[in-house]
Amino acid sequence: MSEGRLPGNTGPSPAPAEGRLPLRPPANRLYVIVDTGFFGSGPAAVTSAVGTLLDCGVRWIQLRAKGVPDLAAWRLAESVGPKFEKASVVDGEDDAPLLWINDNAAIAGALASGPQEGLRVGLHLGQRDLPPAVARLSVPPACPIGRSTHGREQAEEGAGDPAVDALAIGPVFGTRTKERPDPVVGLAGVAQAREVTSKPLIGIGGIDAERAPRVIEAGADAVAVVSALDPRELAASCRRLLRALV
Secondary structure (H helix, E strand, O other): OOOOOOOOOOOOOOOOOOOOOOOOOOOOEEEEEEEHHHHHHOHHHHHHHHHHHHHHHEEEEEOOOOOHHHHHHHHHHHHHHHHHHHHHHHOOOOHEEEEHHHHHHEEEEEEOOOOOOOEEEEEEEEOOOOOOOHHHHHOOOOOOEEEOOOOOHHHHHHHHHOOEEEEEEEEEEOOOOOOOOOOOHHHHHHHHHHHHHOOOOOEOOOOOOOOHHHHHHHHOEEEEOOOOOOOOHHHHHHHHHHOOOO
């Protein structure tokens, strides 16, 4: 049980399907979303950001390329693969980094099935994306699937879905990184989600270095951030967040 988990929260946790091990949250509790609308959509900008984050110790990184054509999104995902491979060699299996692909089951499946050794790939799905059970047909068994949730009911549904390995709950606070954000769930929403699941739970939405510890205290295993990082001083802002989560 993580330090951030509330006592007695033993929500449903179906056994993973054959070929999948239970997913462990990142040890340092930080999950960074490299959003092309925030960091830039060019391969050089994205690979530079990913390399810096990995060097800082971030081990869960999501590539979110909303509005980017599939071919360009594939090239971005392919370009960052070697960065993850290099970090995997350094870290070993216990803390090997995980590259989450946002929304696109085809890209996640192709990357996870590709020739790059040591590359761990996951797929993150929103409520308006493919159902997890359908998306799982496009990815290898070992590829974890994360699911966005926006309240207790959705969290409970994700908790009971054997195709889902991790849940995101939010927005915890107001966020400006989405055009049409869902209603704020607050810290109470994090606590309610924690009550119904023992799967890794990620708080997301409006989280910065000051708010991050409160989200963990409410029951999240990790926090996901976008705009809390400053692309102009990425390493320094990332380290501030990591220090706040210690």
